[in-house]
Amino acid sequence: MTAxxxxxxxxxxxxxxxxxxxxxxxxRNVSFDIxxxxxxxxxxxxGSGKSTLMxxxxxxxxPSEGAVYLQGANVADLTEDRRSSLRARSxxxxxxxxxxxxxxxxxxxxxxxxxxxxxxxxxxxARAEASLRAVGMLHRAHHFPRQxxxxxxxxxxxxxxxxxxxxIVLADEPTGALDSRTGAEILSLFAALNRTxxxxxMITHDPGIAxxxxxxxxxxxxxxxxxxxxxxxxxxxxxxx
Amino acid sequence: MTMLQGFQIALHALRxxxxxxxxxxxxIVIGVASIVTVFAIGSGAQLRLQEQIRSIGANVLMxxxxxxxxxGVRLKDGSKLTMTExxxxxxxxxxxxxxxxxxxxxxxxxVIHEGKNxxxxxxxxxxxxxxxxxxxxxxxxxxxxxxEAGAGKVxxxxxxxxxxxxxxxxxxxxxxxxxxKVPLEVVGVLDRKGPAQDDVAFVPLTTAKLRFLxxxxxxxxxxxxxxxxxxxxxGQMAGARAEIENLLRQRHRIPAGQEDDFKVQDPAAAMExxxxxxxxxxxxxxxxxxxxxxxxxxxxxxxxxxxxxxRTREIGIRRALGGRMRDxxxxxxxxxxxxxxxxxxxxxxxxxTLSMTVARMAGWVTSIDGQAIGLSLVFSIATGLVxxxxxxxxxxxxxxxxxxxxx
Ligand SMILES: Nc1ncnc2c1ncn2[C@@H]1O[C@H](COP(=O)(O)OP(=O)(O)OP(=O)(O)O)[C@@H](O)[C@H]1O
Ligand SMILES: [Mg+2]
Numbered sequence: 245m246t247a248x249x250x251x252x253x254x255x256x257x258x259x260x261x262x263x264x265x266x267x268x269x270x271x272r273n274v275s276f277d278i279x280x281x282x283x284x285x286x287x288x289x290x291g292s293g294k295s296t297l298m299x300x301x302x303x304x305x306x307p308s309e310g311a312v313y314l315q316g317a318n319v320a321d322l323t324e325d326r327r328s329s330l331r332a333r334s335x336x337x338x339x340x341x342x343x344x345x346x347x348x349x350x351x352x353x354x355x356x357x358x359x360x361x362x363x364x365x366x367x368x369x370a371r372a373e374a375s376l377r378a379v380g381m382l383h384r385a386h387h388f389p390r391q392x393x394x395x396x397x398x399x400x401x402x403x404x405x406x407x408x409x410x411x412i413v414l415a416d417e418p419t420g421a422l423d424s425r426t427g428a429e430i431l432s433l434f435a436a437l438n439r440t441x442x443x444x445x446m447i448t449h450d451p452g453i454a455x456x457x458x459x460x461x462x463x464x465x466x467x468x469x470x471x472x473x474x475x476x477x478x479x480x481x482x483x484x485x
Numbered sequence: 486m487t488m489l490q491g492f493q494i495a496l497h498a499l500r501x502x503x504x505x506x507x508x509x510x511x512x513i514v515i516g517v518a519s520i521v522t523v524f525a526i527g528s529g530a531q532l533r534l535q536e537q538i539r540s541i542g543a544n545v546l547m548x549x550x551x552x553x554x555x556x557g558v559r560l561k562d563g564s565k566l567t568m569t570e571x572x573x574x575x576x577x578x579x580x581x582x583x584x585x586x587x588x589x590x591x592x593x594x595x596v597i598h599e600g601k602n603x604x605x606x607x608x609x610x611x612x613x614x615x616x617x618x619x620x621x622x623x624x625x626x627x628x629x630x631x632x633e634a635g636a637g638k639v640x641x642x643x644x645x646x647x648x649x650x651x652x653x654x655x656x657x658x659x660x661x662x663x664x665x666k667v668p669l670e671v672v673g674v675l676d677r678k679g680p681a682q683d684d685v686a687f688v689p690l691t692t693a694k695l696r697f698l699x700x701x702x703x704x705x706x707x708x709x710x711x712x713x714x715x716x717x718x719x720g721q722m723a724g725a726r727a728e729i730e731n732l733l734r735q736r737h738r739i740p741a742g743q744e745d746d747f748k749v750q751d752p753a754a755a756m757e758x759x760x761x762x763x764x765x766x767x768x769x770x771x772x773x774x775x776x777x778x779x780x781x782x783x784x785x786x787x788x789x790x791x792x793x794x795x796r797t798r799e800i801g802i803r804r805a806l807g808g809r810m811r812d813x814x815x816x817x818x819x820x821x822x823x824x825x826x827x828x829x830x831x832x833x834x835x836x837x838t839l840s841m842t843v844a845r846m847a848g849w850v851t852s853i854d855g856q857a858i859g860l861s862l863v864f865s866i867a868t869g870l871v872x873x874x875x876x877x878x879x880x881x882x883x884x885x886x887x888x889x890x891x892x
Contacts, residue, residue: 304805304885325809332807343802343889347501359486360807365493404806 249316250277251411251443252301256310258466259296270296272466273310278412278445283438285454286447288463294447295416297463301445302335302414303327315411332360336405338415342397344389344404351376351385354404361408375403379433395426402433406442413437415446419453431456486812491819498820499827506824509788512781513828513868514835517861519774521836524857526843527767529850531760538756540679542618544719546726548572548712548733551748566590566708567746570690572736573712577613579732582725584717587613588709590693596686598650598662605646606685607664609693615675617715625658625673628689632672636691640664641673643685664688667696722751778864782872785824789817789876800880801888814881821873822866829865833858 259271271293278284278301286294299305300312303319311318314334319327336357337343344353355365355372363371376382379399389397398418405413415434419427431453438444446457454460455474462470499506550567573588589610595602608614612627623644632639642650642657651657657671669688677683688697694706716725726749733747793800800813808816837853844851 299886302805325811328804328807328809328812330807331805335807337805339889343798343805345799345802347498356803357806359490360803360809360812362486408807 249313251280251315252278253313253316254297254301254310255313257297257300257307257312258309259293259300259305260308269466271300271307271463274463274466274468275310276461276468276471278443280411280443281438281441282459283434283444283457284446285457285460286445286463287449287451287454287460288469292463293466294463296466298414298416298445298447301412302337303331328360332357333408334411336408336410336413338398338401338405338413338418340417340420342389342394342401342421344397344400346389349386349388350381350392350400350403353389353400354407356404357408371407372403375407376400378406379403393426394422395429398422398426398430399433402430406437412443412445415444417447417449419448419450427453486808486815488815488819491812491815492823494816495819495823499823505788506827509785510781510824510828510831512777512784513825513865514781514832516774516776516778516781517829517832517865518835518839519777520771520861520864521833521853521857522840522843523767523770523774524854525836525840525851526849527763527770528852528854528857529840529844530763530767532852533850534756534760534763536679537681538753538760540618540682541752541756542620542715543753544716544722545617545752546714546716546722546729547750547752548714548729549748549750550711551746552744553746565746566710567737568709568712568733569707570709571707572733573613573709575732575736576712576714576729580725580728582717582721582728584715585613585616586712586714587611587617588690588712589614590690590698590708590710592697594664594697596646596650596662596664598660601650603646603649605643607693607697608685608687609690609697610687611690614687614713617713618678620678621676623674623676624656625671627673633689633691636695637689638667638669638692638696639672639689640669641675641687642671643675643683643687644677645680645683646686647671647674665697722754726751775864778861778868781828782825782868785821785869786872786876789821789873790879792820793817793876793880796880797883797888797891800883801885801891804883804885805889810881813883814877817877817880818870818873821877822869825865825869825873826862829862832865833861836861 254277255275257271257274258269261268261270274297286297288294296305300307303314306320311320313319314330322330345356348356351369351372354375355368358368358371373382373385376385379402381396381399381403384392384396384400389400392400413434418434419430422430427450434444434446435456448454459471459473461468548568550565553565553567568588570588573586576583577586587610589608591606591608593604594607595604611633615627625641627641628637628639631637640662647657650662651660657674660671661668662671663669664686675683690709714729716722729749730745734745737746739745803813840851840853843849
């Protein structure tokens with residue numbers, strides 16, 4: 245569409261799971277936009293639909309109703325192969341449980357998305373090195389996940405999310421498995437990334453973390469209950485839908 | 486993702502669990518090794534037969550004694566020498582398709598030259614024998630007419646006998662050797678014709694009868710043990726055979742309805758039939774070996790299905806990071822292919838080793854066949870594709886979200 249289209253746009257998005265005839269509405273009629281360069285915290289109690297929402301933004305899942313637009317294009321109109329390609333190039337995932345491949349060392353893990361971008365091994369490794377350096381993990385390049393602490397594994401996972409210079413980094417409770425100090429370190433890493441212009445969406449349970457983001461979206465029972473922006477110089481402004 | 490990357494990932498995954506990978510491909514290894522071995526032994530046996538067929542000579546008929554009746558009792562084939570030198574003469578003179586013919590009697594004896602001696606077959610025959618078998622001389626000459634008529638004390642040696650009796654530099658021609666105390670002059674040495682054929686010494690038929698069998702012999706002075714005859718052309722074999730049968734029945738005065746006292750055989754045709762039988766048996770064995778390949782394929786499929794289940798989370802991660810369904814499929818297909826190819830290669834090496842061992846231990850001729858090796862490698866690849874496809878397809882169909890949730 246036009247260049248003015250927001251990076252991500254959700255329009256009346258619902259996602260209903262149907263298991264054995266029982267329908268569970270995990271996300272109901274949610275609409276919001278995410279602009280380039282934002283850092284957004286998504287909050288809500290367990291089961292409120294945060295991960296479901298994140299999967300749709302990350303092109304891993306499609307809405308049952310409504311539409312998700314990535315740079316103006318309805319993702320439901322793309323082929324599965326095209327969505328996969330976009331995941332490789334434009335989306336960086338960070339998971340609560342790190343999700344590193346146990347049988348590959350840190351640098352191989354970081355380079356993995358580039359395999360699916362069709363980039364040659366030499367360049368993959370060079371870029372993985374740069375990415376590891378950016379998160380301060382270059383000295384652990386040839387360590388395997390089991391040889392790394394939780395915080396270190398999460399840093400490697402962030403390096404992996406960043407390697408293809410994605411449009412957006414999606415983090416589902418990135419500090420959920422870490423102690424509060426390590427969690428704070430990871431969080432400041434995201435904040436630093438955002439200062440360089442990286443768009444970040446982060447699911448969190450921790451209100452302390454959320455306050456450090458300039459925008460917080462609250463979900464409850466699959467519905468969007470608030471979408472607050474904190475302007476650095478302006479007083480907070482809240483919108484309740 | 487490219488094929489090459491697929492193979493890299495596959496090799497990485499398989500290296501992590503070498504024992505399991507090896508056990509997985511064991512079926513393929515055994516299958517391919519058996520196919521290669523069976524092929525090698527089968528084609529070795531065929532080569533050997535072909536050599537024997539060649540050594541008999543082209544278009545040769547062989548006439549041996551058949552059953553005889555004495556007082557109404559049927560005696561065993563060959564228990565009496567029923568053919569004579571005049572039969573040979575009659576065949577030569579009365580059947581136009583026959584180019585050459587010779588009667589033979591044979592036995593074994595010790596041949597002695599100076600310090601060396603060797604046990605071999607002594608064949609009493611005429612020069613016609615060498616014509617029938619297209620058997621050329623390496624040195625010297627055949628028997629002369631006078632030697633044939635007058636029981637000349639001469640001998641023509643097969644190449645094995647010449648080698649055993651004479652040192653490499655010695656010229657056997659003109660040398661004196663002894664057989665059963667009779668001194669004989671070597672007049673000729675024959676060309677090589679094959680290991681089974683060359684261990685022989687020929688003397689004139691008359692010499693064999695008069696000097697070796699002696700007057701004490703109970704056989705008719707005119708008898709021969711067998712006759713070989715050469716037919717002019719391949720197409721005349723059946724006709725010539727019928728004519729010989731007619732002629733001999735007349736000469737032996739066999740009444741209509743009674744069995745012949747001789748048999749006319751076409752040894753080359755018999756061997757060709759044998760060759761066909763070998764081929765059939767080899768094909769049967771290959772079919773059996775292929776079952777092992779099939780079992781190997783099934784075992785690969787089994788392990789791959791387990792592996793897909795075990796690695797569900799890895800599949801989820803790869804999908805989330807941008808792996809397309811076909812990339813996942815390719816990855817697992819490559820794993821199956823690598824297993825089969827590696828198994829196939831080990832199997833080929835094992836098969837070659839095995840057939841060489843068999844060749845050495847059993848003394849069989851084996852021949853490693855490039856075609857068989859190519860064929861079994863193609864089989865292995867096909868096995869990998871067929872049995873790897875289902876698990877690979879299953880892996881590619883996993884929902885990335887569900888896959889990420891599994892532990
Ligand atoms: N595959 C599925 N099939 C059926 N129901 C599902 C499925 N995935 C999620 N749900 C349901 O959808 C709702 C939202 O789940 P979701 O995982 O999005 O919650 P969440 O906000 O991420 O929770 P948490 O904070 O515990 O991670 C829940 O009620 C859950 O049971
Ligand atoms: Mg969740």
